[in-house]
Amino acid sequence: MERDGLDALPKKFSPPKVAPAQGQSYQIALCRSDTDRRSAGYGMFATRNFNRGGVILVERAVMVVSTSCFGSCSSIDQLLDPKVRKAVMRLTDVHAGAEATLEGIIRTNGLEVDIGSRDCQGIFLDASRVNHSCGPNAFYRWDPTSLSITLEAVRPIPAGSEITIPYIDCLQSRADRRKQLKTLYNFDCFCKHCDVHWSEPNAAVQSDMNRKEIREFWNLTPSFDDWCTSDAPDDELIDLHTRALEMRAAEGLESYVYKKHIEIIAMCYGSMKDKENFICWIERGRKANMEAKPDVAGVMEKWIQDLRSFPAWGCRARAPAH
């Protein structure tokens, strides 16, 4: 990494959060399912049930490479600890000719992370084995202070299921997703959102339309603050976010944004002093944050205990009449 990239690194790394080790939460195993046809053949599988928001793993990167350094992978190769190098070279290179290269392995397995404002690829011995789905059941958050990622379930995952993340922007159309995956990762996606049966051509069209609507949601939807002080119908924002939740569930695109929809619906009810619905929705938000963000869940718990401590409690009711 160049000097300015090194300057962006934290001066002292904090240790990653303690997380379940392999075997307790997940295992890396060969994919047997017909739906996974990636040449690598390996994937990550849940060994227990996960709730939405459950932490699957926390793992420190063995390498972080600035994308601008891809042309000089041979010099990076020489800097690697031999043990790390051996483990990294066991990862798959989908770009390989006769022999895998370090650059090919980074391109195949790197997860997008950033240091400062620099785009980097992180290599993780376990997390890099997680396969792609266009309706992934997990996502990762990067913590540059510990050079680690936290992999979190975005919906309930039953034991035995394969854990998947998005390699690309899954709000693109099916054709664009498959094209990009083929170019970048050299595989044809046969996830259940891409592998549409010939007798159901409308399903692919509908899915593309749903994803387009999800993509445009935040541009077309009023903010909570705007709705709160407007004379728009009380249920307008709640209905929009409820529909977004349904669309995301149908497309398997819960991601971290799912929690945001839940929180905004709770905020709407809170702003109207609707105690029953506020508690119901904020409790959903609390449960979804319990494992990965206990501090956020703690704040929500306090709101449930004392409704008036919720900052927006009754604020719509107090809005001046128009």
Ligand SMILES: [Zn+2]
């Ligand atoms: Zn797909």
